[in-house]
Amino acid sequence: MFDLKEIVTARQGENYGLHEAHVNRTLVKVLQTIGFDKVYARAEGAYLYDMDGQDYLDFLSGYGVYNVGRNHPVIRKAIEDVLEMDLPNMVQMDCALMSGLLAEKIVEMTPPHLEAVFFCNSGTEAVEGALKFARGATGRKRILTLSGSYHGLTYGALSATNNGNFQEGFGPFLPGMEAIPFNDLSALEHELSKGDVAALMAEPIQGKGVNIPAEHFLSTAQDLCRRHGALFIMDEVQTGLSRTGKTFGFEHWNLEPDIITMAKALSGGYVPCGAVVTRRSIHQGVFSRLDRCVVHSTTFGRNNLAMACGLATLHLLKEEKINENSEKAGNALMTGLRKLQDKHELIKEVRGKGCMIAIEFHQPKALKLKMAWKAIHAVDKGLFPQMIVSTLLSKHRILSHVAGHNLDIVKILPPLIIGDKEVSRFVNAFDDVLTDCQRFPGPLWEFGANLVKTAIKQKKPELKPVEA
Numbered sequence: 001m002f003d004l005k006e007i008v009t010a011r012q013g014e015n016y017g018l019h020e021a022h023v024n025r026t027l028v029k030v031l032q033t034i035g036f037d038k039v040y041a042r043a044e045g046a047y048l049y050d051m052d053g054q055d056y057l058d059f060l061s062g063y064g065v066y067n068v069g070r071n072h073p074v075i076r077k078a079i080e081d082v083l084e085m086d087l088p089n090m091v092q093m094d095c096a097l098m099s100g101l102l103a104e105k106i107v108e109m110t111p112p113h114l115e116a117v118f119f120c121n122s123g124t125e126a127v128e129g130a131l132k133f134a135r136g137a138t139g140r141k142r143i144l145t146l147s148g149s150y151h152g153l154t155y156g157a158l159s160a161t162n163n164g165n166f167q168e169g170f171g172p173f174l175p176g177m178e179a180i181p182f183n184d185l186s187a188l189e190h191e192l193s194k195g196d197v198a199a200l201m202a203e204p205i206q207g208k209g210v211n212i213p214a215e216h217f218l219s220t221a222q223d224l225c226r227r228h229g230a231l232f233i234m235d236e237v238q239t240g241l242s243r244t245g246k247t248f249g250f251e252h253w254n255l256e257p258d259i260i261t262m263a264k265a266l267s268g269g270y271v272p273c274g275a276v277v278t279r280r281s282i283h284q285g286v287f288s289r290l291d292r293c294v295v296h297s298t299t300f301g302r303n304n305l306a307m308a309c310g311l312a313t314l315h316l317l318k319e320e321k322i323n324e325n326s327e328k329a330g331n332a333l334m335t336g337l338r339k340l341q342d343k344h345e346l347i348k349e350v351r352g353k354g355c356m357i358a359i360e361f362h363q364p365k366a367l368k369l370k371m372a373w374k375a376i377h378a379v380d381k382g383l384f385p386q387m388i389v390s391t392l393l394s395k396h397r398i399l400s401h402v403a404g405h406n407l408d409i410v411k412i413l414p415p416l417i418i419g420d421k422e423v424s425r426f427v428n429a430f431d432d433v434l435t436d437c438q439r440f441p442g443p444l445w446e447f448g449a450n451l452v453k454t455a456i457k458q459k460k461p462e463l464k465p466v467e468a
Contacts, residue, residue, distance in 0.1 A: 015039055033454050034390045043070040046415045046422055056397045057425055059412040064238045067265035068316045069415045075268035078312035082304050089304045098307035105314050106277060109247055111256055116283035118276040119301040123237030123263035124152025126274040130259045131156045132296055133278055134199035134231045137285030141176040144191055144200045148182055150208045151235055160201060165405040183214045188221055192228035199231035204249030207238045208404035210351060210358035210411055218253045231258040241265040242317055242416055245327030245354030252353060258282060268313040273306040326354040326416040329423060333357055336427035344434040355416055361408040368440045379452045381406040387448045388433055396429035
């Protein structure tokens with residue numbers, strides 16, 4: 001008899017050994033180096049719990065998946081209901097009820113001109129669909145993105161991602177993909193005027209670095225796309241579903257995109273779920289003939305479990321007033337963190353919208369700290385924020401992350417259900433960690449020195465055996 005609970009209970013704690021042997025041993029090494037090699041045994045709401053029952057405040061949220069918190073009972077009940085009903089699933093040559101119901105709910109919450117939905121499994125797959133829809137509907141081949149963008153890691157999405165760290169070693173990429181400078185309307189208009197651009201794709205707020213566009217950039221960019229016959233795509237994979245204090249990030253600028261991509265939080269944290277939402281005319285431009293009714297498709301995209309998770313999640317966003325709490329909690333976090341700027345000269349800026357927040361650092365003026373800062377950055381430009389993130393976890397049991405490669409930025413993506421207790425815990429812990437930074441030499445800088453040694457070792461070329 002197969003007993004999953006017995007297997008998991010018996011093998012709990014073998015996580016990293018199993019991954020070292022059979023999965024990603026490089027990731028295992030990184031997690032061990034930065035002190036992230038914890039074994040989490042349980043999760044609920046905004047917290048993870050280790051095998052000893054200690055709580056860890058989760059301000060990473062699976063990179064923005066757990067907007068309604070981990071293991072929400074309403075979503076779990078929806079999955080149980082689907083399983084109990086023994087519904088037919090993924091018949092493929094049919095139109096399933098569950099996907100129709102979720103599509104109906106999605107178009108109710110998007111602008112009225114967006115009427116058609118395509119379901120898929122992930123954010124990067126949603127981006128792939130948006131790229132195909134834009135090219136297929138316009139007959140044009142070029143796609144514009146913005147410098148610093150991140151859209152995913154499959155080939156089309158990676159070709160649109162303007163990040164050398166992710167692209168290194170995987171070229172050549174899809175032709176016709178070009179990034180223009182962030183906030184540069186002149187560069188955008190110059191490219192659009194060539195008349196061969198299918199679409200501009202942008203994140204309302206860039207995930208890597210939490211870069212917020214200039215006030216009129218996106219609205220003017222949308223107007224320019226309209227003028228030159230290009231589509232305007234908003235990648236809402238991370239910003240969508242209340243992350244920024246509004247249902248979608250583009251609502252901060254009253255935009256009317258032609259295509260929206262979403263995923264992450266739509267899953268409720270249980271079953272992968274993504275979607276492309278677009279104008280009916282664009283959708284029909286792709287599925288244009290009877291023999292093209294499945295010209296773009298995905299096997300698991302409309303499965304009942306994913307659709308149930310999506311339906312339950314959208315219900316919770318409204319029922320639990322997630323937009324309002326995201327804005328309230330985010331404002332409280334940024335207010336608390338900005339008060340720390342007067343106390344800690346390391347803080348350059350605190351920015352964000354809702355519960356998508358970045359704390360950016362810069363070189364301090366105090367001589368000892370300046371020397372330590374320069375020493376760390378001489379080896380690797382991304383080590384200082386990793387020191388902060390690692391110490392938050394080891395000393396205060398708070399999970400956060402670095403905002404991107406070679407950025408002096410700590411990023412937080414807390415669940416949107418947090419309250420005053422979680423806000424205070426994070427702000428006080430952050431204050432304490434930055435206070436430790438002022439003690440030089442001290443434990444935090446010793447940890448940084450160990451990271452430096454590891455980084456130097458990693459950069460040394462490996463000796464390879466001579467091949468016969």
